[in-house]
């Protein structure tokens with residue numbers, strides 16, 4: 001979700017598939033496990049709900065049935081006032097969103113997510129966070145909106161602070177949100193969506209030698225959502241790449257590498273939530289006979305900027321009788337048919353990732369985004385019964 005990919009995401013939000021009803025026994029088990037865990041360590045199984053273009057419809061009961069937390073993605077700020085500025089659709093959708101989450105058979109926490117991948121959102125955050133009175137106005141407005149709509153938390157999606165100064169402003173913004181929430185007497189969850197690695201927010205250590213102040217962030221935030229995806233894509237499409245692979249012995253571009261940087265930078269495992277994408281990244285193979293990870297590519301394949309939702313990937317695979325490969329070493333799934341090659345997550349890789357996250361003590365996982373996974377195969381994979389995965 002960085003600015004290079006915003007076009008793709010701004011098209012993806014028009015895509016929505018309905019969900020099928022989920023079994024009641026599952027919901028009962030979820031309720032039980034939430035009730036029996038202390039709130040500070042309760043598992044997080046979150047999903048972002050893209051409200052960009054069809055904001056007036058709330059997430060379905062079925063979409064919520066495998067989640068503990070749902071994010072309204074996104075609201076923006078008015079740069080003139082530094083305040084959260086709801087669109088007409090936001091004002092209509094937020095009450096429906098909160099009612100759907102809270103009214104669910106196993107109630108789901110509803111969180112307001114501010115910002116997103118756009119360059120405008122990033123620039124607004126940079127200006128507001130640098131200015132104490134703007135920070136205060138922003139925090140007061142975010143807490144007020146959360147109060148007005150009965151939301152349970154606020155999420156900051158600033159992609160990404162670009163300098164040591166901006167990183168320190170970023171922490172100041174969280175402190176101010178925490179202070180405002182306390183002053184308003186509201187017990188709000190505070191979270192942030194962050195780059196996959198704590199140490200190279202531009203994905204090039206040389207260009208952006210800036211690290212997240214992870215320990216300071218941990219003091220203010222309930223957890224961070226680590227965007228452990230978009231590790232490869234249309235910007236490096238001369239060869240195929242696993243965009244959300246768990247491991248990569250050859251490079252730093254893997255989910256496990258990124259998570260390790262967060263841990264060593266001082267973010268406690270119980271405040272780390274691993275992102276799992278519900279979309280694929282496509283390539284056009286130079287030679288259809290050469291179809292491994294790292295095979296030469298001419299550029300991206302189907303989809304805007306080479307992005308397809310998981311539902312579209314599954315449809316493509318079926319229509320084209322694609323070969324699906326599970327790379328055991330990388331824990332990465334890909335498929336190919338003819339010249340088209342697609343990196344994505346399926347039930348196999350999502351299960352392995354949820355096991356890994358659980359194994360290293362992470363708080364849970366989040367999905368970008370609800371609605372991209374028609375049959376909720378990924379959500380189910382992460383919540384399989386059994387002690388090794390989030391239940």
Ligand SMILES: *[C@@H]1O[C@H](CO)[C@@H](O)[C@H](O)[C@H]1NC(C)=O
Nearest residue numbers: 052053054055056057087089
């Ligand atoms: C507001 O919602 C309506 C109905 O869902 C939709 O047609 C319209 O495009 C939305 N407008 C914006 C600015 O998102």
Ligand SMILES: *[C@@H]1O[C@H](CO)[C@@H](O)[C@H](O)[C@H]1NC(C)=O
Nearest residue numbers: 080081082131132133134137
């Ligand atoms: C700081 O923010 C306040 C409130 O939004 C604004 O009035 C003021 O002009 C800003 N100062 C600077 C230097 O940008």
Ligand SMILES: *[C@@H]1O[C@H](CO)[C@@H](O)[C@H](O)[C@H]1NC(C)=O
Nearest residue numbers: 284285298300301302339340
């Ligand atoms: C792949 O690229 C070639 C050459 O540009 C083009 O002719 C072909 O249609 C592309 N195939 C796909 C599946 O995008």
